[in-house]
Amino acid sequence: MELNINGKSHNITVEDNMPLLWVLRDELNMTGTKYGCGVSSCGACTVLIDGVATRTCTLPVVAAVGKEIKTIEGIAAEGNLSAVQKAWIEHQVPQCGYCQSGQIVAAESLLDATPEPTDEDIDKAMTNICRCGTYQRVRAAIHTAAKYRKESATLLG
């Protein structure tokens, strides 16, 4: 089957029901997307599918065929960090870092849908587990990223 990942086409031959996560990690060696629970509870495996944050550890790969898949490796367009990534560095969010690909992708999706989220919006949208407890910085970084996005939109506009 053919998958469109980060703007590139990949041909793979696997079982239809193999979760997209394991196609990414073990078939394509794109290891930025992480395995955490296998039951769509922790969010470490989050990628964007047609722009929407989606947990891929239970998503059969066949369900992603014909859609635009964007992983953490594709968030920085041509090497330029996204507003979210910049804010993540500015707030020094990650500790162990394992869940952060999923957190960042979830934040991108939140900001696409809600460009200026309130704390309540963030609480509701960001349900990924971070065992290191970086939540306070995740929250702060999302507000900062919202500001950066708005500024660059103004510049472009």
Place this chain on the structure above:
Amino acid sequence: MTIKKERTRGQKWTRRAFIGTGGLLATGLVIGVAGNMYMNKAVKKYSGTGMGEGESLNAWLRIAPDGTVTVAVPRAEMGQGVNTSLPQLIAEELEVDMSRIKVIHPQPDAPYANTFLLSNSEPNFYDGYDMMEKVAGTLALVTTGGSTSIRDGYTNMRYAGATAREMLISAAADKWAVEPTSCRAENGFVINEKNERLSYGELALAAKEVDLTELPELKKPSEYKVIGKPVQRLDIPEKVNGTAEFSIDTRPEGLLYAAMRHPETIGGKITSINNKDAISKMPGVKKVVLTEFGAAVIADNTWRASNAAKSLDVEEEDGGNGDLSTAMISAKMLETLDEAPLATPENEGDVESILTDEKSTVIEGTYEVPYLAHAAMEPLNCTVKIAEDNSSIETWVGSQGASLVKTWISDVTNIDADKILVHTPYLGGGFGRRGEPDFIKIAAAVSMEMKGVPIQTIFSREEDMRNDMYRPAAMSRFKAVVEENGDINAWDNMMALQSVTNNAITRWMGSMMAPSPAKDIMTIEGAAHLPYNIKNKRVAFGNVELPIKVGFWRSVGSSQNAYFTESFMDECAHAAGQDPYLFRKSKLKGHPRFEAVLDKLAEISNWTSPAEPNRFKGIALHKSFGSIVGQVAEIEKVGEKEFKIDKFFCVIDCGRIVNPDTIEAQMEGGIVFGLSAAMFGEITWTDGSVDQYNFPQYDMVRLSHSPKVSTHIMDVDEYPGGVGEPGTPPAAPALTNALFAATGQRIRSLPIAKQGYKFV
């Protein structure tokens, strides 16, 4: 804590005499060689394996022609920030910008031993060892844990930087034919009086040959430019773009994946596989294996391996623990509380006669906490490749016990430890779990079944959660007599739990090396020797013998003992009718660092201001791992037994500050870790098996439940304390004390959610 060994200036030492010692280390002959002098010399000469291009000036740093400084960080990076904080110590003295530093994790060779972990005193390889450090040094444990990385490295790493700097200056002075004292080092260059400059990259080759005759003087804290600054973490850029490699991301050529199937019951053993042929034919399956640790399926993809492992039909012996249950464990702990203690590590005055005096009003409370899983986000995994002719082993594993990895793999494979290479990628959380041997030994056993190819053995989340080495369940029974004026006349604390150190060290190094449960200082950590002035006190414990494997869990004994002691302190304050802050403060005379933390905490939390409607506060103070931390929880009542944990105020005195932003991050994260346990964490047992499988049954604090944390770091010129763990212990009692303030109900058993409380 004071700095134990002050430097004698002008102390003589030369380098030439040490040539030849590196080889000894490489062949593993360090054990048994007269410790002090040997280690002292060896670390100066030794240049780590695999440090890349350039010239090694000592075991910790190498300088490339372009001026890049490769720093060997011999501690695992698991989020606590060592990849930045340890290089900061070197950069300060070496006079290089942090941007020139590249970090590697060296092979876990002897010079990198974490001697602080065992000796609990400041090691300085440049000044010789005391007796305990010598023992710790010859054991050569290259380990990460116990909040020791900075405490172990604070002096060594600065000397590593300072001696290298002096060698570079000396090499430059030689070239210019001037006195070294007329030159200075600045930002990667040596500069002379005429303002001529030579870069470190140009000087490194010559510097390597320099024999220093004097031990350089270290900077005074007032001169620090890098230490004490919120330097941005060097590992963060690759942690935001998906390129950071954790051990689960190891992808050597030809990699296969193995999924593990543990026995169902504790102490059980899988004796045979009934459907081996059928499983062998499943898609992608390469081999079905049965090891002494359990069954495993090797396949070409993790998911295929995992599916196959789940489909295994196995025979299992239950190991005689098939009836073990949580109710049984609680009953056993209660029994132990009533028995004569195994040990009484603190016994001052005459507690017994005060408690039994008819005129005394005795207050009493029995507390209980459950088993807890570590549940690091990266499920346990280890990649091992064993050469077909047994000539070498290469392994990639996020371990907190890098040097022990060699021992453990050697034990399983019977291949010499010196043929084993250990790569240490990032750890997706450690919290003590990644210091354990099980997942490494299992991976070695699996790889023995298929040599010549690298195999990544992974625990599924379910295997990870149900085969943990848990924080033990524990009980603490307090009795106290509080005088009308608020003095605590008697304080009695009897505890019952399994011994973590005995249990864990037996797994690590065998029972011969393990302290007996009676000598386990982790049991009483944070329960005995409290800072409060109490005239008569007794702290005792009994050992609960159970087959459950218990291990080091972030903050270890303090993880339960802070909750126990600081809750009961609150009970004492309530009994005395006093404010919990002032009550504690009145007992801290002679402990100025504790009192200062408490006062600062009251200040930043507006403790004494009248509370807003429906808002309540709880306070807790605790010392662990060399640092004093005080926390106030501020909660809002939003319904009957329904609360929002709005804010946490945190004050830490960890002595000298290396990276303040890292300290804040560790406080924020440590609080969340403590709250997860307090609010939701519980591992229970039925018929000898763990009841929880995955996050839906073992949930933790997520973003919506996490409080806003404000941290204040005290400015104290003392030897550094740890920061990875001390943020965790006070979180639970700060919260439960706030809940008491709100409801008048004392929470004596965790998790709180089980008591009918809800959190929004």
